[in-house]
Amino acid sequence: MANKIIEIRNLRKDYHVGEVTIHALRGIDLKIETGEYVAIMGASGSGKSTMLNILGCLDKPSDGDYWLDNVDVKTLDKDELARLRNQKLGFVFQAYNLLPRTTALENVELPLFYNSKIRSKERKERAINALEAVGLADRRDHMPNQLSGGQQQRVAIARSLVNDPVLILADEPTGNLDTRTSFEIMELFQDLNEKGRTIIYVTHESDIARFATRNVIFKDGKILRENMVTDRQFARDILKTLPVENIEEFDV
Amino acid sequence: MNLKNLFKIAVRALVRNKLRAILTMLGIIIGVGSVIAMLAIGQGSKKKIRDQMSSMGSNMLMVMPNFQRRGGVSLGFSVSQVLKYSDVVAIKNEATAVSEVSPEIRASGQVIFGNQNTQTTVYGVTEEYLGIRKLSMKSGRIFSNIELRSMAKVCILGQTVVTNLFGADTDPIGQSIRIKNLPFLVIGVLASKGESGFGQDQDDLILAPYTTVQSRLANIDYINSIYISAASEEKSPLAQSEVTEILRRSHKLKESAENDFRIMSQSELIQTVSSVSDVMTYLLGAIAGISLLVGGIGIMNIMFVSVTERTREIGLRMSIGGRGKDILRQFLVESMMISILGGALGIVFGFAVAKIAGSLMSSPTIVSTQSVVLAFAVCFMIGVFFGWYPAKKAAGLNPIDALRYE
Ligand SMILES: Nc1ncnc2c1ncn2[C@@H]1O[C@H](COP(=O)(O)OP(=O)(O)OP(=O)(O)O)[C@@H](O)[C@H]1O
Ligand SMILES: [Mg+2]
Numbered sequence: 001m002a003n004k005i006i007e008i009r010n011l012r013k014d015y016h017v018g019e020v021t022i023h024a025l026r027g028i029d030l031k032i033e034t035g036e037y038v039a040i041m042g043a044s045g046s047g048k049s050t051m052l053n054i055l056g057c058l059d060k061p062s063d064g065d066y067w068l069d070n071v072d073v074k075t076l077d078k079d080e081l082a083r084l085r086n087q088k089l090g091f092v093f094q095a096y097n098l099l100p101r102t103t104a105l106e107n108v109e110l111p112l113f114y115n116s117k118i119r120s121k122e123r124k125e126r127a128i129n130a131l132e133a134v135g136l137a138d139r140r141d142h143m144p145n146q147l148s149g150g151q152q153q154r155v156a157i158a159r160s161l162v163n164d165p166v167l168i169l170a171d172e173p174t175g176n177l178d179t180r181t182s183f184e185i186m187e188l189f190q191d192l193n194e195k196g197r198t199i200i201y202v203t204h205e206s207d208i209a210r211f212a213t214r215n216v217i218f219k220d221g222k223i224l225r226e227n228m229v230t231d232r233q234f235a236r237d238i239l240k241t242l243p244v245e246n247i248e249e250f251d252v
Numbered sequence: 253m254n255l256k257n258l259f260k261i262a263v264r265a266l267v268r269n270k271l272r273a274i275l276t277m278l279g280i281i282i283g284v285g286s287v288i289a290m291l292a293i294g295q296g297s298k299k300k301i302r303d304q305m306s307s308m309g310s311n312m313l314m315v316m317p318n319f320q321r322r323g324g325v326s327l328g329f330s331v332s333q334v335l336k337y338s339d340v341v342a343i344k345n346e347a348t349a350v351s352e353v354s355p356e357i358r359a360s361g362q363v364i365f366g367n368q369n370t371q372t373t374v375y376g377v378t379e380e381y382l383g384i385r386k387l388s389m390k391s392g393r394i395f396s397n398i399e400l401r402s403m404a405k406v407c408i409l410g411q412t413v414v415t416n417l418f419g420a421d422t423d424p425i426g427q428s429i430r431i432k433n434l435p436f437l438v439i440g441v442l443a444s445k446g447e448s449g450f451g452q453d454q455d456d457l458i459l460a461p462y463t464t465v466q467s468r469l470a471n472i473d474y475i476n477s478i479y480i481s482a483a484s485e486e487k488s489p490l491a492q493s494e495v496t497e498i499l500r501r502s503h504k505l506k507e508s509a510e511n512d513f514r515i516m517s518q519s520e521l522i523q524t525v526s527s528v529s530d531v532m533t534y535l536l537g538a539i540a541g542i543s544l545l546v547g548g549i550g551i552m553n554i555m556f557v558s559v560t561e562r563t564r565e566i567g568l569r570m571s572i573g574g575r576g577k578d579i580l581r582q583f584l585v586e587s588m589m590i591s592i593l594g595g596a597l598g599i600v601f602g603f604a605v606a607k608i609a610g611s612l613m614s615s616p617t618i619v620s621t622q623s624v625v626l627a628f629a630v631c632f633m634i635g636v637f638f639g640w641y642p643a644k645k646a647a648g649l650n651p652i653d654a655l656r657y658e
Contacts, residue, residue: 058571058652079575085651086573097568097655100561101268111572113257120256159572 004070005167005198006032006055011064013050013221024050025061026221032200034166037193039209039229040202042218048202049171051218055200056091056169057081069166086114090160092170092201096152098144098159104131105140108158115163130158134188150181157188168192170201174208180242186211187235211235258578262585265565275554276639277594280631283547284598287627288619289605290540294533296610296617301529304448305522309385311488312518313495315339315478318511333474334503334512337462340478342502349491352481354381355462359469361432363417363458365424370416374407374431374458376465377479384481387459392425392440395461403463407431408440411455432469436460488519544627548634555638559646560657566646567654576647580640587639591632598631599624 013025024047032038040048053059054066057073066073069088076084085091098107108127112118118126131137134154144152153173160168170189174182182205190211193199201212209215210233217224266273317332337355344353357376362369375381379394395406409417409424418424424438445454466472482491492515499513566579603619610617646654 053652056571058655059650079577082570082573082575082578085571091571093655097564097571099268099565099568102264106264110569113261114569114573114575114578116254116257120260163573 003034004031005034005036005068006030006200007065007067009065011051011054011061011066013047013054013059014062023221025054028064028221028223030216030223032198034198035193035196036198036200037189037211037213038200038216039212039214040200040216040218041204041206041209042224044204046218047221048218050221052169052171052200052202055167056089057085058091082114086111087163088166090163090165090168092153092156092160092168092173094172094175096144096149096156098152098155100144103141103143104136104147104155104158107144107155108162111159111163126162127158130162131155133161134158148181150177150184153177153181153185154188157185161192166198168197168199170199172202172204174203174205180239182208183235183239183242187239190235207233258581258585261582262589265582265586266589269558272554272558273590276551276590276635277597279547279550279554280591280594280635281547281598281601283544283631283634284595284627285601285605286543286547287537287540287630288599288602288623289609289617290536291533291623292602292606292617292619293609293613293615294529294536295620296606297613297615298526298529298533299618300615301525302522305518305525307386307445308448309479309481309518310383311482311485311491312384313480313482313488313492314516314518315480315495315499315513316476316516318514333472335475335478336473337475339499339502340475342498343478343480343495346498347480347491347494349483349487349494350480351483352380352383354378354384354479355475356381356477356479357462357465357470357472357475359432359465361469363413364430365417365427368417368419370413372410372413372416372456372458374460374465374469376460376462376470376475378462380481381459381479384479387445388443390441390443391423392438394440400461400463403467404461405434405436405464405468406439406460407436408442408459409438410442410457410459411444412453413456413458414441431458431460434468482517485519488517492517540627544630547631551634552638555642559642562642563646563649563654563657566643567649567651567657570647570651570654579647580643583643584636584640587636588632590639591635594635595628595631599628602627 008028008030011025011028012023015022015024028051040051042048050059054061055068057068068084073081099110105124105127108130109123112123112126128137128140131140134157136151136154136158139147139151144155147155153176157173168189174185177185186208189199189201203209210229210231212229213232214226214228216226315335317334319332335355340353340355343350354377359374359376360371361374363372378400382388382394389408390411392408394408395404398404399406407429414424417429418427424441427438428435429438430436442455442457442459448454460469462475466475480491480495482488495515496511500511503512505512569579570576602624606617606619646657649657
């Protein structure tokens with residue numbers, strides 16, 4: 001029997017800007033089971049990022065309930081939320097958010113610094129393993145500005161993997177990347193998903209959404225519809241058909 | 253988060269922001285350094301002036317005629333002639349808080365030896381004068397009581413007079429010089445005292461028995477001033493009031509009459525001059541305070557300019573599991589490291605500047621512990637506060653708000 005990792009009931013988020021109140025989320029109900037691979041889609045401003053930030057415990061809902069791994073998030077204080085983010089969640093940002101002037105390895109190590117159980121030897125090993133998993137073992141001493149956008153995003157993914165999270169959340173992880181690099185990231189996610197991790201990501205592109213097992217479409221702060229992906233694609237297979245060069249002109 | 257991780261994170265953050273760390277440190281170095289140096293210069297010159305003042309005499313009181321009489325009535329000559337040798341005798345006999353008394357009669361004129369001549373002042377005094385003025389003999393002897401009573405034409409030369417008349421090599425003792433055309437026998441030479449605090453040559457003088465100067469050189473029956481040594485520094489005020497009383501009595505002044513003499517005390521003079529140099533120290537301190545302020549503002553500037561980047565860093569750290577207190581501790585450790593290192597360098601810098609300034613101005617500089625502690629404490633607090641305060645603000649935000657901070 002599949003285990004619910006996320007359950008959300010009537011979730012709302014309002015932003016107050018001066019006199020105006022923006023209803024970014026207007027009552028969301030959503031269940032996600034362990035091992036699912038969910039793509040959230042929708043028009044710009046429909047509330048996708050807001051949703052994902054709340055799922056990642058980076059932001060708080062104005063109203064409604066959120067159970068993460070059967071824990072009512074409302075009942076947790078700031079420090080407990082921090083521990084949750086540290087040990088159960090991995091977040092990938094559209095803008096990578098790597099620390100500048102800091103090597104790839106040190107960036108990946110960062111989450112482990114906030115886990116006092118992990119000794120420095122283990123920390124380094126795990127960071128190297130995570131970099132290996134994203135295929136950047138040879139770039140461990142490079143600074144972010146010495147890496148391409150795709151490589152930086154892979155470092156960010158390695159950072160989200162390093163603490164062995166049960167849930168990976170990614171807000172437009174391929175938003176700044178070209179087609180081939182996007183597919184490579186998707187391949188990485190699909191591999192991770194196959195190993196049992198639950199992944200939720202936001203995307204604008206329908207061909208990227210087809211790598212998921214389920215799509216959730218947002219509109220004006222509500223879920224417009226949900227559907228299982230019937231023609232699911234595997235990035236590994238598509239990448240094989242892509243020529244290595246001039247992929248820019250290639251349209252899938 | 254354990255301590256080792258904390259320090260590792262802080263050190264990495266500092267290394268990552270080398271320039272910011274160095275600029276912040278520079279603010280602290282300049283702030284601390286200038287306060288230390290300025291106060292050291294102020295304290296040093298105050299000490300120098302005090303030392304010079306006290307080398308002028310030992311607990312000295314100077315009595316001179318009071319020319320400044322109220323009411324605009326000038327009493328002419330008689331006023332400058334009120335002090336007599338009998339006053340000296342009266343003080344010597346009656347005052348209890350006084351250890352030495354000497355009259356002083358001044359006569360200026362030309363002094364000749366061979367074909368050399370010089371213009372100088374001859375002081376008619378008793379042998380007690382040397383103790384009062386902290387003069388000492390380099391060679392020869394002081395005039396005897398017999399010579400005093402007999403108005404003997406003997407004299408003791410200051411170093412400048414020796415150099416002007418005899419050159420460097422000749423021993424003047426036993427030679428005869430002419431003062432205002434009268435022959436005087438040189439019986440001693442004074443040890444050099446150098447320049448006074450006011451740039452005066454203290455070696456350009458001749459001492460002779462007061463009797464000789466009074467009747468042979470100046471031709472007067474009064475004395476110019478009386479020099480007194482109080483028995484101790486504490487007794488100086490008592491000596492002053494005793495002398496006032498004695499002189500009023502011997503001058504037969506009525507109850508209502510003003511003093512016809514004026515007493516200046518060395519300790520008062522030292523206090524006056526000290527308070528002037530205190531003002532100078534405060535001024536220097538104020539300048540240093542301003543540079544401390546400017547340094548502090550520099551620190552603030554650098555910290556606030558880096559707030560955007562650092563707030564995002566804080567957002568990121570929180571989003572990957574950093575707790576508010578982890579982040580605050582990191583920032584606290586970072587700014588403490590900067591402040592301590594900067595403060596230490598600032599102290600070294602301050603000492604160096606004080607030393608260089610001291611040798612340039614050929615006056616001692618005294619680095620006081622208080623100024624070091626004060627400067628360090630102020631800069632430390634500024635550095636730590638402005639390193640920590642933005643972090644305090646950011647750590648209270650939702651991670652996402654910190655990440656989005658602009
Ligand atoms: N911090 C905020 N303050 C005020 N309004 C906000 C804030 N963040 C988001 N909003 C508003 O909430 C709504 C949803 O924003 P959100 O970022 O979730 O959209 P999105 O679906 O991620 O859009 P996009 O695809 O362009 O990233 C928008 O109308 C936006 O203006
Ligand atoms: Mg968005």
